[in-house]
Amino acid sequence: MHVTTLCLGALAFDEATGYEIKKMFEDGPFGHFLEASYGSIYPALTKLTEEGLVQCRVETQSGRPDKKIYALTEKGWLEFRSRLQEPPAADRYRSEFLFVLTFAHLLPRDQVAGLVDEKLGELEAALNLIDCSDEPDSPGKRFVRDYGRHMYQSSIAFLEENRHWLENVDSHELSFPDQHGAERTLSPND
Amino acid sequence: MHVTTLCLGALAFDEATGYEIKKMFEDGPFGHFLEASYGSIYPALTKLTEEGLVQCRVETQSGRPDKKIYALTEKGWLEFRSRLQEPPAADRYRSEFLFVLTFAHLLPRDQVAGLVDEKLGELEAALNLIDCSDEPDSPGKRFVRDYGRHMYQSSIAFLEENRHWLENVDSHELSFPDQHGAERTLSPND
């Protein structure tokens, strides 16, 4: 999904500046399942303006750059709606955390414990962010918020149930053949 | 995380060809939370060989390209272990599905229903894939598999509980000001 579509979506809630749109991808309604940086948002907004999908109103400020407040045009609304009708790309969950834990038996125990603690901390912070967010003003927002909360809770529950088991996995030695086929080993703490 | 690290991880289980590594990112142990394509795996393997982190044995075949079987070297093991010790990047869950559903009130009901059905289908297929996969041969693999299963189940449960509510959301009209500030509306089905 192009950043332009994400911007259209952000503006479908309310007019906003590039800066505010970026915030929506941090704390706001999209924060938990989408990302976008200034380096992609600003050019996207410029492109959308050129295409007539959004319009821009400038508010002069002293001491800082003028505020450019973007809003959808009718053409923008229609285009956004038609983009929503295209089949969405499959969700992708990328987790280096799980990748590393796949090799738990090759890692020192305290690293495994540290990793799980950190993840648990992140998950709780994310949950907290959800609970502190504004009351959703549309059913879709409510659905997405509740979905997020449910998944975070579920993830926390799993980690808490399984952390002891995982942290007490036997450390295996790395065992592998050298160039000549002879067996060699390395311990995880070496 | 670089594809080279992913390849090192794949080879930490067993020697393999580029083709087989790709399979591991489809059905195999990493399939649910990582991706890699041939266009990145083959160059990565070449680079790893040049760096001496893996070695390559060629098996001649008739009728198809020779099989290049890659295996970690000692240097590769050590390098892999040290990469595992670097703090992993934060997980990222990208969901166009949730993005679209944020705007459920702007969508025709049957589209919302269709989206949820499709997602439920995907989720069940993924669960099924997990349950048909080989019995994990390391504790980390088992942990990751169980984590995946738990999250898929949790997601399915949430969608099933909430689908009726979501599909019966009132369709709102798109309401927005035109160039002159006058109120304009568009219905979702128009």
Next chain:
DNA sequence: AACTTCATGTAACGAGTTACATGATTAT
């Protein structure tokens, strides 16, 4: 007949991130 699997590899293209550039104001 047509499609999938096995098997490797390259090149062009796409798309976004990171880092940089600038700088006043407000909170700690």
Next chain:
DNA sequence: ATAATCATGTAACTCGTTACATGAAGTT
């Protein structure tokens, strides 16, 4: 003092995907 917030924007860079090229054997 120091850091964070507000505010916009560009350019270089990373890095991976998609599509292409090749082609035999087995499956439906």
